[in-house]
Amino acid sequence: MAKKSEQAEEAVVRTRAPEQYPWHDDLWQMTRGAMMRLPHALLLHGLPGLGKQAFGLRLARSLLCLTPNGAGDACGSCKSCALLDAGTHPDIAMVTTLADSKVISVDQIRELTDFMSLKPHTATRKVAVLWPAHVMNVNAANSLLKMLEEPPAGSFLLLVSDQAGRIPATVRSRCARVIFRPPARDEAMRWLEDTRGTQSDNVSLLALAGGAPLAAAVFAETGWIEQRDSLLTDLENLAGHRDTPCACASRWKSAGAEPAVDAVYGLAADLVRLGTAGPGASVSAPELRDRLQHILQSIELKKLYHFLDAVSEVRNLLRTPLDQLLLIEDLLIRWQRVVPHIV
Numbered sequence: 001m002a003k004k005s006e007q008a009e010e011a012v013v014r015t016r017a018p019e020q021y022p023w024h025d026d027l028w029q030m031t032r033g034a035m036m037r038l039p040h041a042l043l044l045h046g047l048p049g050l051g052k053q054a055f056g057l058r059l060a061r062s063l064l065c066l067t068p069n070g071a072g073d074a075c076g077s078c079k080s081c082a083l084l085d086a087g088t089h090p091d092i093a094m095v096t097t098l099a100d101s102k103v104i105s106v107d108q109i110r111e112l113t114d115f116m117s118l119k120p121h122t123a124t125r126k127v128a129v130l131w132p133a134h135v136m137n138v139n140a141a142n143s144l145l146k147m148l149e150e151p152p153a154g155s156f157l158l159l160v161s162d163q164a165g166r167i168p169a170t171v172r173s174r175c176a177r178v179i180f181r182p183p184a185r186d187e188a189m190r191w192l193e194d195t196r197g198t199q200s201d202n203v204s205l206l207a208l209a210g211g212a213p214l215a216a217a218v219f220a221e222t223g224w225i226e227q228r229d230s231l232l233t234d235l236e237n238l239a240g241h242r243d244t245p246c247a248c249a250s251r252w253k254s255a256g257a258e259p260a261v262d263a264v265y266g267l268a269a270d271l272v273r274l275g276t277a278g279p280g281a282s283v284s285a286p287e288l289r290d291r292l293q294h295i296l297q298s299i300e301l302k303k304l305y306h307f308l309d310a311v312s313e314v315r316n317l318l319r320t321p322l323d324q325l326l327l328i329e330d331l332l333i334r335w336q337r338v339v340p341h342i343v
């Protein structure tokens with residue numbers, strides 16, 4: 001019973017009016033203006049942390065609203081908008097991974113196809129938002145392709161992804177692309193300052209996030225810079241044999257394997273930059289420069305490149321059903337081989 005009410009609550013949150021971000025303004029006008037001339041499937045893609053999903057929902061709401069305003073946004077007061085706010089609109093489908101799965105399955109896409117083929121109930125069309133689109137498995141993508149080849153009349157499908165390259169080309173080619181790019185630095189900084197105040201680490205958070213303001217805010221909330229510091233301490237301890245790959249892997253897995261390995265990738269890439277361009281090289285973790293420089297003294301650059309490749313591979317493998325603990329442990333054993341001499 002509790003689970004059901006949680007799901008209902010989630011459905012309400014999912015279709016409620018999303019936040020609007022200033023860096024979407026131009027893209028919104030362009031997309032909303034061209035909507036009726038575009039194919040019935042859009043692929044919203046770009047770096048994480050740019051608000052693509054919020055944009056997709058904003059678009060979905062505006063397509064379902066019975067009386068959109070002058071800017072093309074949902075009015076917020078018609079019958080359709082009220083149903084969206086209540087999470088009970090019969091003409092929208094929000095498709096994402098189920099709680100116990102990393103992929104969007106063929107069953108979910110079949111269900112979506114059935115939903116889309118029915119006539120709209122309240123609005124004048126049916127809309128589906130599907131994210132992250134790159135986690136559809138092969139069968140799901142093939143099933144979606146069939147729908148894209150013969151789109152039900154009056155339906156709109158909005159695919160959202162920050163790794164569009166992982167979506168089969170056959171699917172991508174049937175979608176109009178809406179590309180999200182990081183806003184100008186000043187605009188991003190302004191938003192970050194409005195959101196979390198003028199903080200000394202805003203600049204480094206934004207750099208860490210590749211200029212994506214929402215990602216920078218998440219890094220701030222989750223204490224990412226502190227976490228990265230602690231991951232480097234783990235790597236130093238492993239190099240000095242004061243910790244074991246097994247114990248360390250277990251901690252990383254509990255804390256979240258993917259963010260940890262992403263951070264290690266950033267640190268390894270910084271080591272490569274310092275190793276090739278010298279101590280003044282631009283790095284993603286400037287506050288850790290001296291410690292990285294110290295580690296670099298006992299690493300062969302060639303081995304470091306191999307390690308960076310290994311981290312990259314593990315990042316991809318973590319998204320598969322393989323055992324995360326073993327993947328991380330193996331990576332940390334490699335790390336110990338790369339830096340055998342640090343004290």
Ligand SMILES: [Zn+2]
Pocket residue numbers: 065066067068074075076077078079080081
């Ligand atoms: Zn409305």
